Amino acid sequence: xxxxxxxxxxxxxxxxxxxxxNHLLNCDNVVSVPIFGFQAIVGKDTQIGDIGLFFPAETxxxxxxxxxxxxxxxxxxxxxxxxxxxxxxxxxVKAIKFRGNQSNSLFMPLExxxxxxxxxxxxxxxxxFDILNGKDICKKYVRKVKANVxxxxxxxxKFNRVDPEFMPEHFKIDQYxxxxxxxxxxxxxxxxxxxxxxxxxIANTKVKRELNFIEKALIKLGVKIQTTxxxxxxxSRKVVKDVNNPNQNHFYGSDLWSAEGKKLDGLVPENYILYxxxxxxxxxxxxxxxxxxxGYEDKTCGIFVYRVAIINNIGLSQDMSxxxxxxxxxxxxxxxxxxxWRGKLKDFEVEDYLDKRLFDExxxxxxxxxxPDVVDEGVVIRVDRLLPYCLKAKGSMFLEHETKLIDxxxxxxxxxxxxxxxxx
Numbered sequence: 001x002x003x004x005x006x007x008x009x010x011x012x013x014x015x016x017x018x019x020x021x022n023h024l025l026n027c028d029n030v031v032s033v034p035i036f037g038f039q040a041i042v043g044k045d046t047q048i049g050d051i052g053l054f055f056p057a058e059t060x061x062x063x064x065x066x067x068x069x070x071x072x073x074x075x076x077x078x079x080x081x082x083x084x085x086x087x088x089x090x091x092x093v094k095a096i097k098f099r100g101n102q103s104n105s106l107f108m109p110l111e112x113x114x115x116x117x118x119x120x121x122x123x124x125x126x127x128x129f130d131i132l133n134g135k136d137i138c139k140k141y142v143r144k145v146k147a148n149v150x151x152x153x154x155x156x157x158k159f160n161r162v163d164p165e166f167m168p169e170h171f172k173i174d175q176y177x178x179x180x181x182x183x184x185x186x187x188x189x190x191x192x193x194x195x196x197x198x199x200x201x202i203a204n205t206k207v208k209r210e211l212n213f214i215e216k217a218l219i220k221l222g223v224k225i226q227t228t229x230x231x232x233x234x235x236s237r238k239v240v241k242d243v244n245n246p247n248q249n250h251f252y253g254s255d256l257w258s259a260e261g262k263k264l265d266g267l268v269p270e271n272y273i274l275y276x277x278x279x280x281x282x283x284x285x286x287x288x289x290x291x292x293x294x295g296y297e298d299k300t301c302g303i304f305v306y307r308v309a310i311i312n313n314i315g316l317s318q319d320m321s322x323x324x325x326x327x328x329x330x331x332x333x334x335x336x337x338x339x340x341w342r343g344k345l346k347d348f349e350v351e352d353y354l355d356k357r358l359f360d361e362x363x364x365x366x367x368x369x370x371x372p373d374v375v376d377e378g379v380v381i382r383v384d385r386l387l388p389y390c391l392k393a394k395g396s397m398f399l400e401h402e403t404k405l406i407d408x409x410x411x412x413x414x415x416x417x418x419x420x421x422x423x424x
Contacts, residue, residue: 012129013055018107024041053107062139064135169237187383201237203273273308274334278302281297340358
């Protein structure tokens with residue numbers, strides 16, 4: 001059976017085998033199973049060796065999957081109208097507390113896929129998918145953007161100077177518990193604090209020139225005309241903010257990314273692109289991420305770089321090593337995300353860095369969080385290669401925090417940007 005690669009490997013269905021079962025306090029009819037660093041609560045009849053599907057928190061199950069498996073809390077949406085499940089109408093898998101116990105993923109039997117028409121016994125442990133036999137199974141949950149995000153309406157598409165080849169998005173970061181077994185225990189790693197803000201790309205890169213009528217005519221006559229030039233370009237995680245292009249469509253009222261990117265004008269060499277996190281407050285005084293002001297004063301913020309790449313004029317790129325990046329950023333006066341540990345993978349205990357305030361653990365390079373009862377998001381584990389390989393690990397307390405913010409529809413400028421971009 002051919003299975004297509006999922007669109008988002010972090011928020012897909014994964015076929016897993018239960019390896020451990022833990023008993024829970026205050027629970028007689030359910031137990032917990034740890035899967036890829038998450039915890040799912042399942043019926044007490046679950047056995048070691050059982051094979052099923054794993055869905056992490058903030059995955060959105062498809063309407064058909066929920067309908068045929070009677071997962072909706074409102075029974076009228078289920079195939080069996082008398083059955084009531086535990087998912088709301090938005091079909092989100094949440095990180096919650098169940099009688100004081102953490103629940104931040106969902107484990108379902110393979111038979112939950114019978115409605116797709118496939119032979120479930122053909123599935124193998126490790127298979128990943130979000131579509132099966134042409135049927136939608138799941139995707140990353142993206143909340144709907146509020147109507148007041150930005151104050152400009154999209155216009156007709158105009159001249160675009162920036163080629164994605166010269167302003168690439170940051171590469172995908174794998175989930176630590178899911179992929180760490182693929183690394184040799186002797187591998188040297190560098191562990192950094194995962195700051196909770198909004199992503200930014202800052203590049204001095206090759207862009208297209210908008211040619212006038214005469215230049216276009218000369219090109220047709222065989223005259224060589226310069227069609228590209230170098231310029232500073234800024235972007236969020238997915239959206240390019242080409243403020244130096246007067247014809248660029250701008251969909252957002254406040255452009256934090258360009259405002260902060262411009263501070264590095266004259267410092268970034270040609271062909272260099274910096275990937276960083278902005279933390280603190282916007283110029284309007286809104287905290288970039290609720291409860292994560294990191295000690296910044298109102299209306300101020302900071303940029304912390306986590307990757308520097310060099311992209312030549314034909315689009316080939318090469319990354320700086322971690323130590324070269326640190327030296328480069330020091331020379332141009334830009335901060336780097338705090339390093340909290342380095343050594344061999346076999347000596348690293350990721351749990352020592354989750355659900356904690358790293359500042360309070362003696363890592364004085366780390367910034368203090370704005371609220372004393374808020375923990376760090378987690379850490380990023382990096383392996384230096386020609387293209388670095390990175391894994392991310394988030395703590396369960398942070399996952400619960402994230403779920404509550406989504407439930408309460410708290411603004412998230414990065415999530416809102418991604419959602420609006422999808423709608424466009």
